[in-house]
Amino acid sequence: MTASNTLAPGLNTGTPAGQAAAQAGARPRRPLLPWAAGPAWFLAALVTWRWPDADDFPDTNLLAALFAAIGLGLLATAALRRLSARAPWAIALGLGFTVWEVAQAKLLWLPRPFFGTPQDLLDVFLTDWKRLGDSLLHSLGLLAVGYGIGAVLGVAIGVGLGRSPRFRYWVRPLIRLVGPLPPVALLPLAFVLIPSGRLASEALLALAAGFPTTILTWSGVAAVDPAYYDVARTMGARNRFLVLRVALPAAMPQIFVGLFMGLGVSFATLVVAEMLGVKSGLGFYMQWAQGWAAYPNMYAALLVMSLMCTGLVSLLFKVRDRVLSWQKDGLKW
Structure with missing residues (x-):
């Protein structure tokens, strides 16, 4: 029986109305x-x-x-x-x-x-889940403090560089001198200057997150159309309003690029800092596993670390989509 026989009498499948009726009567194919x-x-x-x-x-x-x-x-x-x-x-x-x-x-x-085998990996999660969970919590705590401080300082310094010529005159040379240095290269100096290994690691994480956030925030604020400031000033806006309601919203896409870059650098710095200066965390757990030739434990720590990093990046994407909902149709990354 053809599709035309199932249609109402007098309706021809050659016409647009007949084709629409035939498509409506056909069952959709379910993918296998x-x-x-x-x-x-x-x-x-x-x-x-x-x-x-x-x-x-x-x-x-x-x-x-x-x-x-x-x-x-x-x-x-x-x-x-x-x-x-x-x-x-x-x-x-x-x-x-x-x-x-x-x-x-x-x-x-x-x-x-x-x-190892899949059985070895499963055995690690069944027998050593407490130590893995404790290491995960320590890593998250260290990353949250260091990355959070670096992100806040990076946005603040970037706004100052983009808005104040005097601030830019004094701070830009320091940014060019210290910012490009890999945070890992500063590990020995940080552990000498800062007596606490945890505080030194948090400072390095703040530096890792702060430099790209500063540069991208500076770029975003400097690229704001001056006409926006002129319009706000004609309506009686003060400098605080110009920063919070004009400069920051316009630079927000660039700021999130810096936050993503800082998060990636912070992950790398976190592992090295935990291996060398902090006696806890996933990096320390991996070093302990390698020392005892417990390679399944090391692979389990790598898997947990990968899930942690993926989850944090996905969370940052959610925050970006929420904050930049006004330009959702224009987001391409």
Whole structure:
């Protein structure tokens, strides 16, 4: 039976009205790719459970059950039609864990202990989650203080450089002298001048976040159209209003670019500072794991660090979208 037979009598599919009715009566095709994500993880579960391990690895059955649970969750998500955009990644991850399991847990293709198995990684999270969680909290606390101070000072100094010629005369040479230096290169000097290792690390993080924020804020404020200030002055605006209600909103896109750059530099500085000067945090945990040849613990710390950095960047994107909602259609990054 053709589509024209299902339409109302006298309606021709060759006309625009007939074509619209035919499209309305046709059932939309459901993509099949989301339904392949669950079987990919079921394959990982089956290989983990039924293929004998090459060595006595912990938690093999638990890992297989975890893979199967993820597969069931993906099937349920596909049934709710909420997996279309993420389906390729879900399939790739399931197949990737299958390859990793076969190559290392079943065949031992890579030398141990430098390369672990999925079972080793799961065992670290099950047995050492308290130390990992404590390290994560210490890293977040150190990063929040250092990055927060650097961001606030960077915006304030950038506004001063963009608005005040006298301030720019005295501060710009210092920015050019100290700002381009890698914060990691100042570690020995910071630990000598500042007696507390934590305070020294926070100062270096503030420097890492402050320099790009200062430069981009300065650039954004200096690029504001002078006509905006003239219009505000004719309406009786004072200097404080010009800064808070004219300069800062107009420079906000540039400020967020500086905040993103500062956050990236702060991540790198955080790890080095924790390895050399702070006896806590994910960087210290990684150094401890490497010293004891506990490479699965080191990989677990890397995974937690990656999730932490990704989460903070995503949070900053949310803040940017909220603050810059007035130009949402123009955001391209």
